[in-house]
Amino acid sequence: MKAIVYRRYGGPEVLGMEDVPEPKLGPESVLIDVRAVSVNPVDWQTASGDLDGRFDVHFPVIPGWDVAGVVAEVGPTVTGFAVGDEVIGYVREDSIGRGTYAERVAAPVRTIARKPVNLSWEQAATVPIAGLTAYQSLVHALRVEAGDTVLVQAAAGGVGSFAVRIAVALGARVIGTASARNHDYLRSLGAEPVTYGPGLAERVRPLAPAGVTAVMDMYGGEELVSSLGLLREDARGRVVSLTNDGVLEHGGTFVFARPSTEDLDELRRMIESGLAVPEITTVLDLSEAAEAFRLSRTGHVRGKIVLRVSAG
Template structure:
C-alpha cells in the first residue's frame, strides 16, 4: 500500500505519523498523480492545529494527509477531464493532501510542467508562488512604484519580491536580520523586522510606500498600513479578513486556476523567479521538513522528495 504523512487529530507534532493508505481513485474532474515532490508551507502545520482557511468548515476526516501542492506524473484521469493524459508531467494543488506517494488534483488547478522546469521547483509554485502572484497583481501598482513585502524571507515573500521586480516595481522587504543577505539577493531593500518597523521603512522610503503585501499580520500589518497614502493598496495573506479590513485593506483574492500556474512557471523558466529551494527531505522525514517551517527558520522553500 502507498505511504502518506498524516495527522490523526488536531494538535501538535505528536499527532503526526507516516502510515499506509489506500491508493486514491480520481472522481469527475480530478487526476491521480504519482507524486515526485511535495511543497511544504506554513498552512500545513496550521491546519493540523485546527486552523480553518477562509470559507472552510470543520469537516475534516482523519487521518488527514498533509500538503497542498505537488508535482508528479499523471497515473489516472477522472471523468470529464480534457487536455490532461496519463503520463503527463504536471503540478498543481491537491484535493486532500500531497505528502504522499499518490495525490488527487482538481484538473482546474493542475498545469503541465514545462520540460525546462524541474519537478522540485514546480512543486513550490501552486501555493507560495501563486499566492505571491495573486497578491502582487491585486495591488495593481504601476511600474516604478514601491511595494513593501513583510515576511520577505519566506516562501511566499521571496516569490512576491521577485514577481514585483519582474513587473518593474521597487521592493522593500521586511525580514529578520539573519535573512538580510537572502532578501537583498532577491533585489529588495532589506528592513529588519521588530518594533518601530515603520520608522526603519521610512529611513529607506521617506515618502512611504505605494503598496503593502503583508504575510505576517498583527502589529507588523498595523505598522505597515501607516506607511500608505491609499489604504486600499494593502493586501494580506497573513491576517484574517476583519483584521485587514479595519485598516482599509483586503485579503489576497486567490485566482486558483491553471492560468496562474502557467504564468508563474513561465517566470521560473524565463529566469525572473527562483523558488529558492533550500532544503529537501525524503517522505520518511516529512516531520523534520514540517518542523523546519513550523519553527519559523526556513529560508526560501522546503520540499519533500517522494520519488526520483
C-alpha cells in the same frame, strides 16, 4: 499506497506514515504519481487545528496542498491533460482530508498546470501555494505595476521570495523585511532590506520618505498597523494581508490563495522566461514529514522545505 496521516490535531508528533487506499479518480480529475511536495506553514497550522473554523475536517487527514508529479491516469471528461504529462498543482479542495503527502494524488483539473520545463521536481513543488499567493496578491489584489514601491514583509520566506521576484519583474521597487542575516539574500533578489519587528516604520521611512504605494502583510497585529501608516495618502487601501482578515476594515484585501490553472500557467511562463523560484533550504524524504514540520514551525526558514516522494 504510502501516505503521511494524522488522526487528531497536534504537533509534528501526530504525523505517521501509513498504508492507505489509493484515491478515487473523479470524472474531472487526474491521478498523479507524486515526485515531490513542498511544506507550507498552512500544513502544520491545519494539523494543529488552527483552521478548524474555516474548513470541515475529515479524519484521518493526509496533509499538504502542493504537488509536482506525472499524470498516471485521467478522468473520462478530461481533455487538457494526458498520461505522462508533468504537472504541478495546488490541490486544495473545499474540505480537509485528502492531501498531497502521498505517493498518489487525485487532483481536479482546475487545480493543476504543466510543470515549468526548466525546474527539477523539488523546485517545481515549491511553486503552487507560494507562487499563487504572491502572484494573486500582487497582480490581482494590489495591481502592482512599474513605478510602485512595494513593502513585502517576511521577504526571505517562501511566499516573500516569490513576491519580491514577481514585483521586481513587474517593474516595482521593493522594500523587504527580514532578519539581518537574510539581508544579502534579499539584495540578491532585487529588494532593499530592512529588519522586521518593532520600529519598522522608522526604518522604512528613510528609504521611502513619501511613503510606499502597496503593502504585502504576512504578520498582522502591530506589523500590519505599522505598515498601514507607511502607505501614501493616495494609496490607502492598497494592502493585502495573508494572516489577518481585519485588514478588510482598513479597505485592504485578505488573501488566501485559490487554485487556478490560468495563474499557474502564467507563473510557469514567467519561470520559463527567467523568473527564479525560491531557494530550497532542505529536502527530506516523505517519511521525515514530522521533522519538516518541526523545521517550518521555527519560523526561521529561508526559502522552502521539500519532501521527496519518488524519483520516478
